[in-house]
């Protein structure tokens with residue numbers, strides 16, 4: 001990253017832009033929308049893009065980045081690109097090939113951040129996540145500490161600048177941090193975090209270990225039918241959030257993002273709409289008072305939109321712990 005403006009320093013000395021653009025898309029949305037959105041996101045000023053092999057849009061994200069580099073809009077070093085290792089590639093011999101496949105899709109020599117997507121291994125296969133006869137994933141037994149060693153090797157090989165985890169609870173982080181021979185600490189833990197699940201305990205734990213908490217679902221998720229209960233509360237319609245928004249003359253989405261930023265969290269925000277993309281970048285332009293922060297703290301109800309039930313049978317399922 002060339003600009004340090006609105007960036008957060010990671011524990012390995014690199015900087016992460018304090019707002020990221022999310023690229024998950026539900027199955028029914030065509031990939032062309034992801035390509036268009038990534039073009040727009042870079043044009044309006046996003047420099048931190050969050051993707052994953054599991055989202056199946058790395059090629060589109062790569063095309064958008066390359067075309068913006070060719071057009072002189074950005075340089076590679078201006079961009080901060082995150083991708084993730086899917087659960088079916090935990091076996092040590094599969095990690096680097098999986099990363100190399102992501103790099104090829106993204107048309108990049110390196111990514112800025114590479115994450116273990118979940119602490120739960122699924123039976124191995126580079127291209128698929130095998131299902132049992134009931135349509136559930138076949139779970140595996142690889143220890144994520146062994147997988148981590150391969151991420152460390154990928155960093156040493158220059159294929160990634162920083163390495164981290166996603167969806168780890170504090171006990172799993174603790175186990176990784178206490179791993180004998182640990183070479184690099186995870187720089188971040190990317191987890192669901194928003195006004196209804198403010199993650200105060202996990203955030204305190206991460207801060208105490210110099211690990212950045214990156215928030216997904218910061219706006220209450222896209223409410224994709226496949227994964228989110230359609231009866232769950234709509235975060236951005238919350239009446240108290242809407243009152244705070246009115247008082248501050250900002251939208252509920254901006255208040256939801258600013259609340260996280262002021263607590264030292266790096267939020268991700270997804271949108272396919274240019275006006276929303278532009279609006280979300282205003283997160284750095286205003287401040288919430290301590291009273292408003294307290295009011296917003298009161299909205300927490302430890303409510304999770306994405307409980308990853310498909311992994312719930314595994315002993316490493318992360319969301320049975322309080323935090």
Ligand SMILES: NC(=O)c1ccc[n+]([C@@H]2O[C@H](COP(=O)([O-])OP(=O)(O)OC[C@H]3O[C@@H](n4cnc5c(N)ncnc54)[C@H](OP(=O)(O)O)[C@@H]3O)[C@@H](O)[C@H]2O)c1
Pocket residue numbers: 021022023024025050051117166167190191215216217218219220221222223236251253254268269270271272273275276277279280306
């Ligand atoms: N590590 C993991 O396991 C994991 C899991 C889930 C997600 N993620 C990452 O986190 C990213 C963000 O999560 P997410 O995609 O579920 O959704 P999100 O960012 O919480 O919410 C996206 C939704 O908010 C709406 N929105 C955005 N800006 C708005 C604004 N200014 N005003 C009103 N509405 C606005 C969008 O509406 P429109 O439809 O109108 O654009 C979209 O439906 C993902 O894309 C992905 O990169 C990671």
